[in-house]
Amino acid sequence: MVFTIVIFSLGLIFGFFLEVVQSDNIFSRLVDSEINILDEQLRQRILIDANVSCAIAKASLFSFADKIYEEAIELEEVDSTGRIGDLTTLHRRYDLLRTLLWVEAEDIRARCNETFHIVTYLYLYNNEDIDVSSRQNYFSRLVFDLKTERPEEIVLIPIAVDTKVESVEVIIESRGLNVFPVILVDGYEVVSDLISLDELDNLVFGNASELNSVL
Amino acid sequence: MNFIEIVFFIYLFISLYMTSLLIFIWYPNRNKLFLYPHGTPVPVSIVMPCYNEAETIGEAIESLLRLNYPGEMIEIIVVDDKSKDSSVEIVQKYVDKYHGKVRLIVNSRNSGGAAEPTNIGVRAAKYDFIAVTDADSMPEPDALIKMIGFLQHEPRVAAVTCAVMARGSKTFMQRLQMIEYSIIAWGRKLLDCVDAVYVTPGPFALYKKKALIEVGLFDTNNLTQDIEIVWRLRSYGYSARMCLAARVHSVTPLKFKHWWKQRIRWNIGGTQCIVKYRSMIFKNGMLGAFIIPFFSFSLFLGLFGLGLFTYLFIKRFVVKYLVTKYAIYGGTTLLRLQDFTIHPTVLNFFGIVLFIWGLIFTFIGLTIMEMRKKPGVNLFNILFYMLIYLAIYPFIMATSLYKYLRGKYSW
Secondary structure: OHHHHHHHHHHHHHHHHHHHHHHHHHHHHHHHHHHHHHHHHHHHHHHHHOOOOHHHHHHHHHHHHHHHHHHHHHHHHHHOOOOOOOOHHHHHHHHHHHHHHHHHHHHHHHHOOOOOEEEEEEEOOOOOOHHHHHHHHHHHHHHHHHHHHOOOOEEEEEEEOOOOOHHHHHHHHHOOOOOOOEEEEOOOEEEOOOOOHHHHHHHHHOOHHHHOOOO | OOHHHHHHHHHHHHHHHHHHHHHHHHHHHOOOOOOOOOOOOOOEEEEEEEOOOOOOHHHHHHHHHOOOOOHHHEEEEEEEOOOOOOHHHHHHHHHHHOEOOEEEEEOOOOOOOOHHHHHHHHHHOOOOEEEEEOOOEEEOOOHHHHHHHHHHHOOOEEEEEEEEEEEOOOOHHHHHHHHHHHHHHHHHHHHHHOOOOOOOOOOEEEEEHHHHHHHOOOOOOOOOHHHHHHHHHHHOOOEEEEEEEEEEEEEOOOOHHHHHHHHHHHHHHHHHHHHHOHHHOOOOOHHHHHHHHHHHHHHHHHHHHHHHHHHHHHHHHHHHHHHHHHHHHHOOOOOOHHHHOOOOOHHHHHHHHHHHHHHHHHHHHHHHOOOOOOOOOOHHHHHHHHHHHHHHHHHHHHHHHHHHHHOOOOO
8 A cells, every 4th residue: 555655656746747847848938939929029110110221131030030930840849749738829829929920021021122032831730631731741841941942032931820819810811711731922822732842942933834734 | 638649648547557556466465476275185077178189188188197186086077079180099098098087078069169068077077176177288286286275265266277377489479478378377366366367267277066057057159168157157156266376288379370360269258258248347246346347448448449550550651651752743852850850758758657567567477477587588579578469469359359240250
């Protein structure tokens, strides 16, 4: 009986410890995301109010976008560790942040004579469908490879569309998007069918007419 | 956590719970496992059903003749189920040599199972205590004398089983079965500590004839009459015990094919028992409180787990296939570093704990059964047994259930 209680207590303490460590980790990420959101809002105001040059604005945007993208990958890794709690709130905050980034990127792009491209990858966070999973996995590789090939010319913004972020839903509705995953190029070119890396490259950097048959 | 993760958690919890339960039963009882009540030799009829056992039956009879038990208190009744080989001729030689002590009865037909010839033997038996043994099993000389006391000292005990050890280590399958049989024997003794023995395996078991007659003898429709009889005895208020100090060595299947067939039979028999005694769940003491729920739950978990595993495997395979196909078409990276990154999950952690716990359980069992230094019992075989051999069981369960539902099964 004593042995049972000891083992049970050890398990309980260890489980508690494990949860505390993970909760701290999540809390730290929540704080980070909070800081990032505030940072992004402030950055937008500074870029507009202070009339910052396009070169600086673009560099700042790319740096911030890359940082957010890396954090998103880390978040996916944390999520895949099967934590007992729910990470949806954290995902929503990051989706909100990336939506802010998207809006800001479109502003800077318009202001800076379209010297870079915005590739927005919209996907489903809660998905069990095999076909959708396969397409999402492929699309994720596609945009990742494109970004790797042309890191200085593309802002890559992946956003989950089903985490109930109001602003994301407004954007999706306004653009008439209802099938996911999709890749949006510069806010208007919609890629929902399977295309090759070369075709996506052409679509982003020119020769878009070649894609009509595919899209 | 999603649904699948929750299901895995439940599986891990149940596995950890059962392993821990058995270890916690073992610890306070560790010095009593090999104890047995000393009995007084009384006449015993040993019934040996036989069908095409020419290879081993001579040796099996010899092992009975070597029992450390007063010779005049033993009769051996071999009941042949219309063998096609030379079993009858071999037994006849023993009948001629040990006239009156060894008897041969030839069934009028091939019944296709062990229950009918066993029942014939029980009815023909002269004595009040019945030992049932297989024609390919050899009890150790002191097995009977160690077991008899259980029937003499405890009025409600109607059946006694012993440790069935695997005989032969020629093939890899046999070596794995050596490990399995040792763990089963140890586990059964632990269940005995909480009065939950649910089977008296055919290789060597002892019964009270009166109780067997009262409950209607062995069920000829069940493929595992040795499980069914214990459940029936328990449903009549009797109990069954396990004598770990007594051992019988039984021939095990040499090849996977024969092993698979044997295990299918065992599982169909188990399913037949669950169906037959389903109304007794949560009734009749340990039978309803533990044995039937344990069997039913194991069957459910095995099948559900297999279904879930198959679904996840197919889904993963299809997704990987499609992604690779798309990647080849699209000229993107086929494999990324991300694909090889392992993120240990909470489930992984619990899986490792369960594996270590299972390994400890297996090592304790093998040590107690004095199997650690036996040829063929090495780390590789133990790991193979734990990771591969046991993982085959859900497939056996699924096949058994399919055959059971189709009604196409035989001994």
